[in-house]
Amino acid sequence: MKSFINVDDIGRLDKALAEAMEIKNDRFKYQCLGKNKTLLMIFFNNSLRTRLSTQKAAMNLGMNVIVLDVNAGAWKLETERGVIMDGDKSEHLLEAIPVMGSYCDIIGVRSFAGLTDREYDYAETVLNQFIKYSGRPVFAMETATVHPLQAFADLITIDEYKTVARPKVVLSWAPHCRALPQAVPNSFAQWMNAADVDFVITHPEGYELDPVFAGGARVEYDQMKALEGADFVYAKNWSCPGVTRPDDYGKILSRDMSWTIDRSHMAVTNNAKFMHCLPVRRGLIVTDDVIEGPDSIVIPEAANREISCSVVIRRMLEAM
Amino acid sequence: MKSFINVDDIGRLDKALAEAMEIKNDRFKYQCLGKNKTLLMIFFNNSLRTRLSTQKAAMNLGMNVIVLDVNAGAWKLETERGVIMDGDKSEHLLEAIPVMGSYCDIIGVRSFAGLTDREYDYAETVLNQFIKYSGRPVFAMETATVHPLQAFADLITIDEYKTVARPKVVLSWAPHCRALPQAVPNSFAQWMNAADVDFVITHPEGYELDPVFAGGARVEYDQMKALEGADFVYAKNWSCPGVTRPDDYGKILSRDMSWTIDRSHMAVTNNAKFMHCLPVRRGLIVTDDVIEGPDSIVIPEAANREISCSVVIRRMLEAM
């Protein structure tokens, strides 16, 4: 595997899930694979789970790890071409990327959407420059439009907790005080479309996800109707993806608190498990009693980030 | 050992001191203990000695180490329950802690006192949530009310430098330009009370330490009288502990520069060794000539932080 961005990159999902279980049962099984190999994790944005779980996964595989916070301790990077660099950015990505590639064997990149220029964000400009110029295998640690390590961990979690062969999985928009990217819902939709589940998306009008990721997934605008009989409720906020309302890309279209997942929402489900990628804003996305309740699986879901990442890095190491 | 907060957690002090000497003579003796084990160090506040010595100790024991600066590169964490999280804090400790616990084997936490709410600080609210929710052994890397790795290192240092069986140890308050927590004097008092030393505390009126830590330790308000015949002078500033003056908790009560430890203070001692946990403000806590003089042992004292921490982590690894 040379890059890990979309669900296609991981190949057959049943095989990927089997590898995940193998690694979960013995996290250090492939420790010799990473000897004298270095992972470089590059953060243009904040991180908790990704920062920790990715380091842990790489160390499980015997790798050395270098963490680079670009905005803390390094130089600010220019991403545009053809400019006279007389501002606050000391270095161009076109130099920085191959240099970074020369000191490591695998690169993980976190670079969020700016949410002002849809074309720039959806072209995955930063990620694609890493793929093109680093000379190394690159995986997304949440980029402008995707968060595949999260979606893979979500799939592992659903596979572990499902009680029926083909569970109903509902991705529900929920309100938030800030405009958030679409990376998590995009990847979740892409992975659920590829998995053997009954997948439904619910959100207010205007929040339609890009068909590149949501594909033919069923959209039900009535949240309560969508949640009926659900086996898994995946709550998440996102800002306007700019599909049906191009001029509103990256904006908050609704602050409707009736979408906050509470007991009444969970009551219409089939004793659904509650999921969220975290970090979660309590009182906006979900109530305290639901996220702390017995059907909340957000902690094991987060713990599976170590597993999904281990599978991805192992694949990259084996392909060298 | 499941947690390391108070002197009781380490058990018999003579045994702990013997282990410290064993590790000091061969720092890598227990290197196999930490194989495939990960220490997560979580900093809510700045650190130099703790940051370096704890990493060193864990690496001596063969562990992997992940350092997380919560306020640099991660999400700001909400610590209150029942709030609608629509402010600047993206994640609740109640999710963050078990998630962090899932990626590591042992957790070290640094979280200073806020010095505005005595009840909150002295309840060790943040530390106790880590103990309760992380599912991992937790040790304090200076928390709201304690700094046991420092106190243990202090004890080791006194044990190494003492010339009489039962030395006189004087903890002396000294002035400072900022309001500082009581964690260091609290732990030092607690450990000295448990050790076989003649322990005296001296400070201006109003700086009485909490009896939970200071116990029945002798308090002498006349600094010069307290220092007479001392074998060890341990200088430290702290703000009002709020014991005798509850309304002044966390405030600076005195800026009396006559308390700054200088040659005249050292002259009345029994050629006492000068100690301080560092960082130290020269000219406020102590004069240049005393801290640079032949009786200053602040550097070997700091070096013993690697040793005290090695003993603590070794105990935690062995208890797994």
Next chain:
Amino acid sequence: MKSFINVDDIGRLDKALAEAMEIKNDRFKYQCLGKNKTLLMIFFNNSLRTRLSTQKAAMNLGMNVIVLDVNAGAWKLETERGVIMDGDKSEHLLEAIPVMGSYCDIIGVRSFAGLTDREYDYAETVLNQFIKYSGRPVFAMETATVHPLQAFADLITIDEYKTVARPKVVLSWAPHCRALPQAVPNSFAQWMNAADVDFVITHPEGYELDPVFAGGARVEYDQMKALEGADFVYAKNWSCPGVTRPDDYGKILSRDMSWTIDRSHMAVTNNAKFMHCLPVRRGLIVTDDVIEGPDSIVIPEAANREISCSVVIRRMLEAM
């Protein structure tokens, strides 16, 4: 080797170059040398290449690495003696340095010139305190006046790319929007003077480098004339070194954009390779077409930082 600051510290250059090639052919050859040894990297300033390449080099040699960003997560450090420390600096270098030394085996220091006090900068005040008080081997990761890991990597690169026995190497000043230190040109001049090359420096009047570093190197004030027949063009900005114009130390004397290296400059050379230490400001130092062109070797030059650093650390480990 106890310290690595000047070209003399590395001894015979032909031997150092041979070691560099040996390590480049097998980066992990001396991995057992660093077992249970810890490198402490201390940054008072930003870093990308040095941060990554030095970690990589130390890990190649089997060392543990601790990275300390002094201004992010640690205490601000006082560097003056005899002051009452009642400002924003919590700790004095005189305590901090031996403490840091006690937790590691080798120290790397980055501490840039302040550019306001020439005497202070050129005395290498911070670096020399580390050498004097840390008790450890110390190497410069760019300090006030030198950047020897870069100059050594430059020499390795020139050795690899030269097509004649004694190439002509031209160090050319180029304009920049900020006042930059002289560390890179100082070290480059010092190393080129020691190497078997035909070395020429070109810059506007007033930018004369300190003779301690530039020695008897030929200075040609006509840039185009200097570049004639060059085999290597090394572009770099620096601020006034205060040699011929002492009152202008650290200032920008020229913003003349005719010094920006473009095709017309490269045209008068002997198909010269273009070099720069990076980060580079495009449009000021060099045009896009030159730095992206086939004769630009800035990326392999940066990659050689891992090699130069490996040689230096290996020497220090072997000398223990």
